[in-house]
Amino acid sequence: MNFRLVDLSAEEIAQQLSVVEPLTDSVRGLIDAVIRTEVDDDELNAAREQIDAIVARLRTKQKPGSFGVQFTRELSGLSWGNAAVGARNGIAPPMRIVHHEDGRATCDVELGAAYEGPGGLVHGGVSAMLIDQLLGEAASVGNGLPCFTGTLTVKYLRPTPLGPLSMSAETVRREGRKIFVRGEICTADGPTVTAEAIMVSPKELPSRDQIMKLRAELAAQDGQG
Numbered sequence: 001m002n003f004r005l006v007d008l009s010a011e012e013i014a015q016q017l018s019v020v021e022p023l024t025d026s027v028r029g030l031i032d033a034v035i036r037t038e039v040d041d042d043e044l045n046a047a048r049e050q051i052d053a054i055v056a057r058l059r060t061k062q063k064p065g066s067f068g069v070q071f072t073r074e075l076s077g078l079s080w081g082n083a084a085v086g087a088r089n090g091i092a093p094p095m096r097i098v099h100h101e102d103g104r105a106t107c108d109v110e111l112g113a114a115y116e117g118p119g120g121l122v123h124g125g126v127s128a129m130l131i132d133q134l135l136g137e138a139a140s141v142g143n144g145l146p147c148f149t150g151t152l153t154v155k156y157l158r159p160t161p162l163g164p165l166s167m168s169a170e171t172v173r174r175e176g177r178k179i180f181v182r183g184e185i186c187t188a189d190g191p192t193v194t195a196e197a198i199m200v201s202p203k204e205l206p207s208r209d210q211i212m213k214l215r216a217e218l219a220a221q222d223g224q225g
């Protein structure tokens with residue numbers, strides 16, 4: 001696992017998010033508009049030229065590869081490229097608000113046209129991704145251990161309509177590094193999807209010694225700066 005510490009305060013993170021999240025929401029708006037627009041071909045070609053110009057502008061300075069996951073000194077993870085919850089990722093559904101309490105994680109999300117599978121309904125792979133993320137968060141945050149999905153079982157009880165949904169996930173039990181979790185996706189009429197997973201905290205996590213060494217390196221950089 002690529003583990004990197006960054007030296008950002010909570011205020012600096014909030015400042016960056018205050019710029020990045022509205023930009024990502026604009027990208028989501030663009031994706032939705034491209035799916036649903038009924039303007040003519042000339043308008044579509046003109047829009048493409050403008051979009052290409054914006055892409056070229058953003059690419060004048062960019063990271064190689066993916067965003068990665070950076071950890072702050074307090075070990076809170078900044079997974080801003082994440083496919084399910086990345087603050088910079090316009091294809092990630094807008095599910096950033098996750099509430100944690102007593103090992104239980106909940107989240108409300110509104111899915112639009114970009115998440116369609118069967119007409120008017122949520123794609124089954126999207127449902128699996130959303131509940132996988134929430135199950136992973138319930139296991140990781142609830143037990144203070146970063147986990148990978150080992151096994152995910154998803155049961156589609158009835159079609160999930162696009163629109164507002166609520167999700168929940170909770171830890172059922174823990175056996176060593178294995179955390180058993182279950183969760184569901186619901187409409188106002190009740191559950192449409194239920195899921196169970198075995199989340200495994202990998203044995204090859206950075207050790208406490210490695211984390212302390214990275215912290216010391218950051219502190220030394222502070223001294224130089």
Ligand SMILES: CCCCC/C=C\C/C=C\C/C=C\C/C=C\CCCC(=O)SCCNC(=O)CCNC(=O)[C@H](O)C(C)(C)COP(=O)(O)OP(=O)(O)OC[C@H]1O[C@@H](n2cnc3c(N)ncnc32)[C@H](O)[C@@H]1OP(=O)(O)O
Binds near residue numbers: 134140141146147206
């Ligand atoms: C670093 C400090 C930071 C601290 C941060 C604190 C908290 C974190 C906070 C927030 C994080 C928030 C949420 C994010 C969480 C998740 C959401 C999305 C998750 C994903 O999108 S993630 C990508 C998809 N996921 C993979 O890409 C996994 C690929 N795979 C592997 O990386 C390994 O395969 C792994 C790690 C699974 C196991 O590797 P390993 O070597 O550690 O395991 P090992 O063999 O030692 O087995 C130990 C025990 O687990 C059992 N076991 C093993 N494999 C199993 C399996 N597949 N299913 C069921 N049980 C399994 C064995 O049977 C044994 O059980 P027993 O002890 O009873 O014998």
